[in-house]
Amino acid sequence: MQLVTGTLLHCLPKSPVQLEHSPETxxxxxxxxxxxxxxxLADLQKQHPKAPVIDYKDRLxxxxxxxxxxxxxxxxxxxxxxxxxxxxxxxxTFPTEMGFRGRSDLMLKAAHQFVDELLxxxxxxxxxxxxxxxxxxxxxxxxxxxxxxxxxxxxxSMNRHAPAPLLVPLADDISQQxxxxxxxxxxxxxxxxxxxxxxAPSCTPDLMHALGELHAxxxxxxxxxxxxxxxxxxxxxxxxxxxxxxxxxxxxxxxxLGPRTILAHGIHVEEDAMQRLAQxxxxxxxxxxxxxxxxxxxxxWRKMEEHGVPIVLGTDVGAGTSFSLWQTMNEAYKVAALRGxxxxxxxxxxxxxxxxxxxxxxTDVGSLEVGYQAxxxxxxxxxxxxxxxxxxxxxxxxxVLAALIHLADDRCVESVWVNGKQLRSS
Ligand SMILES: [Zn+2]
Numbered sequence: 001m002q003l004v005t006g007t008l009l010h011c012l013p014k015s016p017v018q019l020e021h022s023p024e025t026x027x028x029x030x031x032x033x034x035x036x037x038x039x040x041l042a043d044l045q046k047q048h049p050k051a052p053v054i055d056y057k058d059r060l061x062x063x064x065x066x067x068x069x070x071x072x073x074x075x076x077x078x079x080x081x082x083x084x085x086x087x088x089x090x091x092x093t094f095p096t097e098m099g100f101r102g103r104s105d106l107m108l109k110a111a112h113q114f115v116d117e118l119l120x121x122x123x124x125x126x127x128x129x130x131x132x133x134x135x136x137x138x139x140x141x142x143x144x145x146x147x148x149x150x151x152x153x154x155x156x157s158m159n160r161h162a163p164a165p166l167l168v169p170l171a172d173d174i175s176q177q178x179x180x181x182x183x184x185x186x187x188x189x190x191x192x193x194x195x196x197x198x199x200a201p202s203c204t205p206d207l208m209h210a211l212g213e214l215h216a217x218x219x220x221x222x223x224x225x226x227x228x229x230x231x232x233x234x235x236x237x238x239x240x241x242x243x244x245x246x247x248x249x250x251x252x253x254x255x256x257l258g259p260r261t262i263l264a265h266g267i268h269v270e271e272d273a274m275q276r277l278a279q280x281x282x283x284x285x286x287x288x289x290x291x292x293x294x295x296x297x298x299x300x301w302r303k304m305e306e307h308g309v310p311i312v313l314g315t316d317v318g319a320g321t322s323f324s325l326w327q328t329m330n331e332a333y334k335v336a337a338l339r340g341x342x343x344x345x346x347x348x349x350x351x352x353x354x355x356x357x358x359x360x361x362x363t364d365v366g367s368l369e370v371g372y373q374a375x376x377x378x379x380x381x382x383x384x385x386x387x388x389x390x391x392x393x394x395x396x397x398x399x400v401l402a403a404l405i406h407l408a409d410d411r412c413v414e415s416v417w418v419n420g421k422q423l424r425s426s
Contacts, residue, residue, distance in 0.1 A: 001028065001048050003026050003053045004056065004061070006056035006061040007024070008022040008038075009401065010367055012367065012369060013366075017354065017355065018346070019398060020397075025039070026038070026039060026041040032419075032420070035368060036370065038369070060378070061368060061376045062379055063377075064377055065353065066352060066353060066360070067118065069316050070314060071316070071318060073099070074096065074317055075110075075114055076096050076110075078317055079321060085232065085233055093318075094163050100136050102136060103139050108143070115147045119416045121325065122324075122325065124416060125360075127194060127314070129156050130153060132157065132167070134179065141187075144191060145187060149190065149423060153191070154193065155180060157196055157207060157211060158198045158203060159203060160201075170207045174210050186220075190418070190419070193222070195221055195224075200237060200241065200247070201240055219260070221260070222360075223261040224263075225256070225264070229267060230268075248269075248273040248277070252276065259282070265296065266309075268297060274303065277307070277309045281310060283309075284309055285313065289315065293319055293321050294319050301341065302336065302343075312351055328352070333406075345399075373420075374418075374419065375419065377417075387403060
């Protein structure tokens with residue numbers, strides 16, 4: 001048992017989602033890392049006089065972020081400029097990913113640095129694409145297990161349309177997926193395997209079929225892939241799959257959609273496909289810093305939402321330019337504004353925390369309510385004097401949150417907790 005005090009700022013787990021801003025509030029965290037009670041320090045101390053107290057005073061306690069789309073190898077190529085997705089993949093991404101193979105001190109250091117960056121930015125769960133290499137993916141899982149944050153991690157499957165060193169033949173890919181599945185899927189409550197066909201052009205139909213079958217055999221694995229990011233990609237899909245009525249049907253036909261599938265981007269999508277996404281409760285990970293960087297397009301948040309598609313947020317490093325979900329939220333705000341359909345601060349926080357967890361089937365993550373996991377970040381607004389000044393002039397909880405969305409960054413993250421344990425303190 002321990003007591004942690006601060007100012008809570010989080011989404012209450014209800015629909016429609018509600019923001020709670022609650023100063024001088026104490027969380028009682030039980031020995032399983034769960035929030036057992038919430039209230040005043042004096043009251044909780046009376047009931048649990050022996051529990052140690054950590055008093056963060058006026059610091060904000062915000063749920064840890066869920067980054068639902070990020071590429072481990074691509075941290076080495078943030079800001080690699082190219083005219084659009086396909087030339088960017090060829091010129092920078094594939095050569096970078098070729099270096100991410102095997103077990104070595106270099107790869108171990110890279111995995112730790114990747115985790116350092118996630119935690120520095122308040123991310124407590126990440127959906128990660130490793131490279132197509134088994135050993136480096138295994139190593140990444142190991143580092144996540146050791147460091148204690150949550151990870152839905154996948155070895156990227158690709159068997160065509162990339163340089164030979166990145167391609168893994170179907171039979172090898174499936175046996176490597178099975179090895180990762182046996183070792184890491186559900187290793188503890190924090191880790192899960194995502195089957196990760198890079199995107200349809202990188203995988204032959206029989207590879208996608210085999211991955212769909214593997215998911216049917218192990219239905220609690222996740223699936224993650226890219227979808228309808230870029231106009232050039234759409235034309236290529238038409239060439240490769242002339243029989244499919246649209247891009248979504250390619251994934252549909254291999255049983256790759258459903259409530260455990262995360263499709264990154266989903267920008268160029270017809271209403272009919274939005275309906276099918278909603279029917280299958282397939283999750284769309286909106287990655288605005290990436291979409292703006294590659295000029296991919298402006299995501300139709302409100303329209304997707306009206307259809308009932310679950311929307312979550314991803315940084316998509318390294319086409320994405322930041323590990324920060326604050327930065328991701330503020331770019332998502334601007335993208336929606338450009339479409340003439342502005343978002344509220346609570347919509348953005350929910351998509352980075354509680355709604356993301358709900359979409360992923362994690363019913364006790366993403367809020368600071370009783371019964372939830374004690375996964376949170378401690379935010380010190382004084383780390384940025386401009387943010388402190390702006391927060392002081394805010395007249396509501398929504399305005400405080402808006403100030404954070406537009407001004408907070410890794411300088412403000414003082415500490416990060418997952419499952420009741422402090423994983424990082426600055
Ligand atoms: Zn991506």
